[in-house]
Amino acid sequence: xxxxxxxxxxxxxxxxxLAGGFWVALSLFAVGILGIAAFSSSPPGAIxxxxxxxxxxxWSLTALPLxxxxxxxxxxxxxxxxxxxxxxxxxxxxxxRLMHVNVVGCGIFAAVSGSSAxxxxxxxxxxxxxxxxxxYDERMTLGTLxxxxxxxxxxxxxxxxxxxGVAADVSISRLFIAGVVPGLVLVTLFMSTIVVWALLxxxxxPAAEFSMSFGQKIMAAGRLIPIVLLIVGxxxxxxxxxxxxxxxxxxxxxxxxxxxxxxxxxxxRTFKESLLGATGTSCMIAFILAGAAFLSVAMGFxxxxxxxxxxxxxxxxxxxxxxxxxxxxxxxxxxFLDGISIVVLTVAVIMPMVEQAGIDLIWFGxxxxxxxxxxxxxxxxxxxxxxxxxxxxxxxLYLARAALPFFIVMVVMVALLIVxxxxxxxxxxxxxxx
Amino acid sequence: MDRLFAACGxxxxxxxxxxxxxxxxxxxxxxxxxxxxxxDEFAGYCLSASSxxxxxxxxxxxxxxxxxxxxxxxPRARRRVAEAxxxxxxxxxxxxxxxxxxxxxxxSVTFGDLTQGLVPIPLWIPQSGMMIGVTVLTLAFLADALRxxxxxxxxxxxxxxxxxxxVSQEV
Amino acid sequence: TWxxxxxxxxxxxxxxxxxxxxxxxxxxxxxxLKINVHxxxxxxxxxxxxxxxxxxxxxIAEMLMANLLNEDAxxxxxxxxxxxxxxxEAAKLWKAQRGMVEARLAKQGMRLLYxxxxxxxxxxxxxxxxxxxDLKGVKFRTYNSATASMAELMGxxxxxxxxxxxxxxxxxxxxxxxxxxxxxxxxxxxxxxASYFYDLNAWMPKNMxxxxxxxxxxxxxxxxxxxxxxxxxxxxxxxxxxxxxSDSSSKELAAKGMKVESGSAELVxxxxxxxxxxxxxxxxxxxxxxxxxxxxYRN
Ligand code: NA
Ligand code: NA
Numbered sequence: 001x002x003x004x005x006x007x008x009x010x011x012x013x014x015x016x017x018l019a020g021g022f023w024v025a026l027s028l029f030a031v032g033i034l035g036i037a038a039f040s041s042s043p044p045g046a047i048x049x050x051x052x053x054x055x056x057x058x059w060s061l062t063a064l065p066l067x068x069x070x071x072x073x074x075x076x077x078x079x080x081x082x083x084x085x086x087x088x089x090x091x092x093x094x095x096x097r098l099m100h101v102n103v104v105g106c107g108i109f110a111a112v113s114g115s116s117a118x119x120x121x122x123x124x125x126x127x128x129x130x131x132x133x134x135x136y137d138e139r140m141t142l143g144t145l146x147x148x149x150x151x152x153x154x155x156x157x158x159x160x161x162x163x164x165g166v167a168a169d170v171s172i173s174r175l176f177i178a179g180v181v182p183g184l185v186l187v188t189l190f191m192s193t194i195v196v197w198a199l200l201x202x203x204x205x206p207a208a209e210f211s212m213s214f215g216q217k218i219m220a221a222g223r224l225i226p227i228v229l230l231i232v233g234x235x236x237x238x239x240x241x242x243x244x245x246x247x248x249x250x251x252x253x254x255x256x257x258x259x260x261x262x263x264x265x266x267x268x269r270t271f272k273e274s275l276l277g278a279t280g281t282s283c284m285i286a287f288i289l290a291g292a293a294f295l296s297v298a299m300g301f302x303x304x305x306x307x308x309x310x311x312x313x314x315x316x317x318x319x320x321x322x323x324x325x326x327x328x329x330x331x332x333x334x335x336f337l338d339g340i341s342i343v344v345l346t347v348a349v350i351m352p353m354v355e356q357a358g359i360d361l362i363w364f365g366x367x368x369x370x371x372x373x374x375x376x377x378x379x380x381x382x383x384x385x386x387x388x389x390x391x392x393x394x395x396x397l398y399l400a401r402a403a404l405p406f407f408i409v410m411v412v413m414v415a416l417l418i419v420x421x422x423x424x425x426x427x428x429x430x431x432x433x434x
Numbered sequence: 435m436d437r438l439f440a441a442c443g444x445x446x447x448x449x450x451x452x453x454x455x456x457x458x459x460x461x462x463x464x465x466x467x468x469x470x471x472x473x474d475e476f477a478g479y480c481l482s483a484s485s486x487x488x489x490x491x492x493x494x495x496x497x498x499x500x501x502x503x504x505x506x507x508x509p510r511a512r513r514r515v516a517e518a519x520x521x522x523x524x525x526x527x528x529x530x531x532x533x534x535x536x537x538x539x540x541x542s543v544t545f546g547d548l549t550q551g552l553v554p555i556p557l558w559i560p561q562s563g564m565m566i567g568v569t570v571l572t573l574a575f576l577a578d579a580l581r582x583x584x585x586x587x588x589x590x591x592x593x594x595x596x597x598x599x600x601v602s603q604e605v
Numbered sequence: 606t607w608x609x610x611x612x613x614x615x616x617x618x619x620x621x622x623x624x625x626x627x628x629x630x631x632x633x634x635x636x637x638l639k640i641n642v643h644x645x646x647x648x649x650x651x652x653x654x655x656x657x658x659x660x661x662x663x664x665i666a667e668m669l670m671a672n673l674l675n676e677d678a679x680x681x682x683x684x685x686x687x688x689x690x691x692x693x694e695a696a697k698l699w700k701a702q703r704g705m706v707e708a709r710l711a712k713q714g715m716r717l718l719y720x721x722x723x724x725x726x727x728x729x730x731x732x733x734x735x736x737x738x739d740l741k742g743v744k745f746r747t748y749n750s751a752t753a754s755m756a757e758l759m760g761x762x763x764x765x766x767x768x769x770x771x772x773x774x775x776x777x778x779x780x781x782x783x784x785x786x787x788x789x790x791x792x793x794x795x796x797x798x799a800s801y802f803y804d805l806n807a808w809m810p811k812n813m814x815x816x817x818x819x820x821x822x823x824x825x826x827x828x829x830x831x832x833x834x835x836x837x838x839x840x841x842x843x844x845x846x847x848x849x850x851s852d853s854s855s856k857e858l859a860a861k862g863m864k865v866e867s868g869s870a871e872l873v874x875x876x877x878x879x880x881x882x883x884x885x886x887x888x889x890x891x892x893x894x895x896x897x898x899x900x901x902y903r904n
Binding site: 018019020021022023024025026029030033045046048049050052053056057058059061062065066069237242243246247249250251253272275276278279280281283284286287288290380386389390395396397398 | 444446451453457458460464477478479480481482484486488489491497498499501503504505506516517519520523524527528533534535537561
């Protein structure tokens with residue numbers, strides 16, 4: 001049987017099972033089992049156990065539940081509300097008003113966290129209830145959040161850039177530097193999208209609650225002090241050499257506990273609730289990641305991704321056409337696999353093509369991260385959508401539609417990266433020895 | 435039965451807190467010039483234990499994500515059939531995972547495999563968190579299957595996402 | 606068709622060698638045995654690779670032999686510092702070790718095909734090291750029990766940092782020094798974060814390629830012979846590649862602006878003392894076989 005057909009068949013089975021209301025993680029496991037059992041001669045059960053186990057204790061994932069716990073602490077104490085009230089006066093004059101808190105909050109938090117799921121969970125916990133209370137359009141709120149939380153991947157530190165750096169043999173520090181400017185450009189694009197949307201739909205944006213003098217704004221910004229201390233503490237612990245990017249998550253939890261204790265909003269009850277909430281959410285994400293890891297290994301056994309990549313290589317495309325083909329390829333793959341699986345699974349086969357086409361590997365890392373960001377918000381497997389679903393109970397397809405404008409923004413971002421490659425390559429070029 | 439799921443959830447929460455303590459110990463230890471042997475490896479094992487032990491608890495609290503767009507549009511009788519299929523499917527897949535995890539742990543014991551880090555411990559010890567967790571998930575599905583046989587709704591339907599927090603009420 | 610997971614990325618010379626090995630096998634068997642190489646832990650993570658072969662999830666794989674030293678010290682003799690510090694010594698050590706490794710793998714239902722050493726391990730540091738005294742209090746990145754006790758004996762502070770976090774850990778001062786091969790330093794672009802490379806050839810750990818015994822038995826005689834031939838060729842080729850990489854990587858590191866040195870006599874003699882202590886410790890942990898191995902090696 002042709003691998004293309006096998007791939008299409010497995011994809012179809014996955015969609016049907018998911019649409020039938022079967023749990024996402026279990027669907028990934030089920031399709032993986034089917035793939036290995038039907039299209040290879042290897043034992044699916046033993047492979048399932050080994051891969052799930054191997055995935056479940058990976059060190060770089062330890063940061064994920066910790067960041068989620070930090071978000072839960074912030075949400076259950078007054079810190080989150082304070083952050084919201086501190087940021088709000090500064091964006092209230094921009095069309096779209098408080099909607100921008102989503103983007104700015106995600107952008108700031110992305111500098112602390114390496115994953116988009118943790119960014120979604122933390123900022124979403126803060127902004128979703130606050131924006132709803134004020135009568136902001138729910139769909140746009142959730143779409144903005146889903147889109148801008150993907151910044152967690154592009155703005156350093158970033159788990160996926162580390163994974164790419166290792167797989168493709170590219171300097172991780174250079175990759176981190178390379179992500180800064182594209183990350184800021186993407187923040188600008190997201191904010192512009194909100195502005196345009198707000199100008200087109202003035203009825204969906206509530207009126208400004210207050211107008212403040214500059215002095216009052218500064219006073220309000222005082223509420224930001226605790227959260228700024230926390231973020232400075234976490235980023236500082238990385239850049240002053242106390243902690244690695246992964247360990248910074250634990251520093252964040254300790255800081256959040258300390259701050260909420262100091263401000264008097266920490267009780268045994270909030271501590272327990274935050275911990276149990278984080279346990280449930282990170283269990284859900286970890287189970288999906290285990291399923292995704294198994295599915296991606298199952299795909300490796302069937303040989304589908306390799307043969308598809310070889311097929312693309314066989315087309316002998318020009319660099320421009322190659323990038324176009326790869327974008328489509330990654331977008332389709334991104335519907336069904338999570339970002340890290342995509343990178344691990346395909347980099348070995350795709351890198352030679354990319355190198356041969358004379359494409360800069362640092363640039364390609366940033367490109368692949370933006371493309372992978374897109375996969376976080378496409379159904380049926382989109383991690384950001386899952387996190388928002390668990391926060392709000394809203395259905396996946398509703399969320400996917402809400403996030404669609406931001407998917408398009410990221411396509412625009414890919415185009416911009418191709419037209420202005422210096423966005424990603426200028427800063428790393430300035431790095432010298434030492 | 436409910437106590438079993440709650441206890442495993444509590445244990446999972448304990449391991450999540452343990453990750454934080456271990457990582458902080460490593461950071462503080464390094465500042466003081468002391469290396470905590472295998473701290474990163476043990477943090478990983480705590481992560482594994484935390485993720486898997488919470489599975490049953492998370493199912494009953496309806497933390498696990500699914501797409502209910504189509505299910506929500508079904509009339510009540512058909513919805514029950516669909517939920518029954520889901521529960522049976524969930525039972526089958528989780529049983530498959532449990533059996534194979536048991537086999538993996540069994541091999542770890544009989545091969546006498548050790549962890550590969552600085553502090554060698556028998557591999558089956560960290561793996562048993564996964565073993566217990568997936569077993570409890572299977573039991574959770576079994577309990578729901580039995581409820582459905584008695585004409586009741588599965589437990590996960592009554593614990594909505596965010597329903598133990600106040601987010602969903604505000605949205 | 607055999608599936609073959611490997612831990613290292615495509616660009617590593619070990620992986621390139623394995624690709625050639627797979628090609629040789631396919632050609633020699635006229636395509637009746639095909640080996641699909643899955644590099645860079647894309648199929649199984651490094652710690653799970655042995656189990657995957659042992660239980661027949663895959664038929665063949667590569668892994669770092671010394672990772673099994675918790676299980677049996679014999680696997681880890683090539684990780685004892687300053688025991689074998691050039692290719693001739695490494696070859697002699699492997700000759701003494703090989704039969705014991707084969708026997709241990711055979712007991713677990715696996716068969717060794719070949720092993721290829723990494724270029725010798727050296728120190729990467731931010732500031733110059735003239736003698737052991739300069740290592741006092743230095744935050745030294747270690748990755749297993751052997752490197753940790755070496756760091757302790759040197760008076761350095763053993764520090765654990767995951768491989769992927771090394772560049773950032775160096776540039777932010779989480780670590781000041783590490784030990785790895787010239788090849789790995791080159792691949793991870795060590796000049797981005799460290800200034801000195803001491804090419805000490807401290808030890809030369811090996812990667813081994815091994816198969817599941819049942820998968821082996823299910824081959825025809827002709828296929829087995831083809832695999833064995835290709836393995837012997839891969840072993841010879843791998844050792845040559847390793848030497849070439851060792852020579853060229855020092856030069857390339859220097860070309861990238863790193864100060865490459867072979868270490869002062871004082872430093873080397875201090876390190877050799879530490880090596881002797883560690884070899885004695887290793888011998889104790891490895892029992893009678895360990896003593897026999899060292900005796901065979903030192904003859
Ligand atoms: Na980030
Ligand atoms: Na997706």
